[in-house]
Amino acid sequence: MSRLKKTLSTDMSVLVRTEKRASRKNISLPNETSEKPAALLLHWFYQNGRQMPWRVIGGAHSNPYAVWISEIMLQQTTVKTVESYFLRWMKRFPDIQSLAAADLQEVLLYWQGLGYYTRARKIHECAQVLMRDYNGKLPPDRNLLLKLPGIGPYSASSICAFAFNQPETVVDGNVIRVIARLYGLTHAVTKEEIYEYAQKLTPPEQGADYASAIMDLGALVCTPQHPNCAVCPWQKICVASFKNLTEKIPLLHKPEKKIKNGYVYIIQNEEGNYYIEKRTKKGLLNGLYEFPWQDNDTHYPLFPADDWRILPQVVSHTFTHFHLTLKVVRLTLKTPDCPLKTGNFVALKAFKKYPFSTLMKKVAKLLK
Numbered sequence: 001m002s003r004l005k006k007t008l009s010t011d012m013s014v015l016v017r018t019e020k021r022a023s024r025k026n027i028s029l030p031n032e033t034s035e036k037p038a039a040l041l042l043h044w045f046y047q048n049g050r051q052m053p054w055r056v057i058g059g060a061h062s063n064p065y066a067v068w069i070s071e072i073m074l075q076q077t078t079v080k081t082v083e084s085y086f087l088r089w090m091k092r093f094p095d096i097q098s099l100a101a102a103d104l105q106e107v108l109l110y111w112q113g114l115g116y117y118t119r120a121r122k123i124h125e126c127a128q129v130l131m132r133d134y135n136g137k138l139p140p141d142r143n144l145l146l147k148l149p150g151i152g153p154y155s156a157s158s159i160c161a162f163a164f165n166q167p168e169t170v171v172d173g174n175v176i177r178v179i180a181r182l183y184g185l186t187h188a189v190t191k192e193e194i195y196e197y198a199q200k201l202t203p204p205e206q207g208a209d210y211a212s213a214i215m216d217l218g219a220l221v222c223t224p225q226h227p228n229c230a231v232c233p234w235q236k237i238c239v240a241s242f243k244n245l246t247e248k249i250p251l252l253h254k255p256e257k258k259i260k261n262g263y264v265y266i267i268q269n270e271e272g273n274y275y276i277e278k279r280t281k282k283g284l285l286n287g288l289y290e291f292p293w294q295d296n297d298t299h300y301p302l303f304p305a306d307d308w309r310i311l312p313q314v315v316s317h318t319f320t321h322f323h324l325t326l327k328v329v330r331l332t333l334k335t336p337d338c339p340l341k342t343g344n345f346v347a348l349k350a351f352k353k354y355p356f357s358t359l360m361k362k363v364a365k366l367l368k
């Protein structure tokens, strides 16, 4: 017992020195060695790491295409949700070639429900570039990956680490939390700052397993609430655990989301079909089908008609940067002619053939 106390007190005196250095922007490891924390973590990972359909533990043999698709799907979505989407996707588009040859509308249908549809469009575009310029393969080079459509710094690092076993530092929400606690960072941290700390811990080898391990530690042990420090491989070197600060760290800057209001228009023709159109406006939701809608506090009828009715129901959805609430406006046409010409009238039972955003799926639910 006294030996344990002595070890802990030695570790913590190192930590205090480390903290002082870190605060002077001279970042050091909690225990001043690069191998030990990584080795501790990897040891834990080989016993506790999560199995995932796209992950191969213990080597560099993960399928780069599977890693790429899973990484893009996992942005803003949980592993649990992504698994079923991923398996369905891989069954239909098992490789870059089949994805590149597919119709965009079908690709969007397979993405339907994951949100952020620009990602699906970029994946499709990227597959075509890979077929044209890279012999249908993802290049094992971060700089080349960054030139591809839809692959930003985070995805490029993830692909290099998980698919090519390179010593890349991957920083997601889990890693931010673990690193901020490990170093006892009580101020509002930025991703760039965490990257600097995390990079020092990344070992030169076993890039794939280490990147998976630190994410799994955040997901399974160093959880947002009530981290289970007792089973953590880094407990003896963790400042937050030692100082009882785990509930206060990390402190994140969260910009307040804007609140937007608007109207969505459900127009039914004499045959009982509904008017939908394909969104062509660049940006959010481009390429998906939708009922006409506007994010404006005032209701402007889409065309002159006597019986536009504002219904008591509203439909709400939260996007990355704002909350949107739409009041529902309904109209039944009394003539075969509709002044809106860019869309089509579609029977409710045929809606499944059209990719809708989650927001528009919520509107369609009101019709059932």
Ligand code: SF4
Residues within 6 Å of the ligand: 178, 181, 182, 221, 222, 223, 227, 228, 229, 230, 232, 233, 234, 235, 236, 238, 239, 240, 241, 246
């Ligand atoms: S000891 Fe606790 S707070 Fe520190 S990294 Fe482990 S789980 Fe997180």
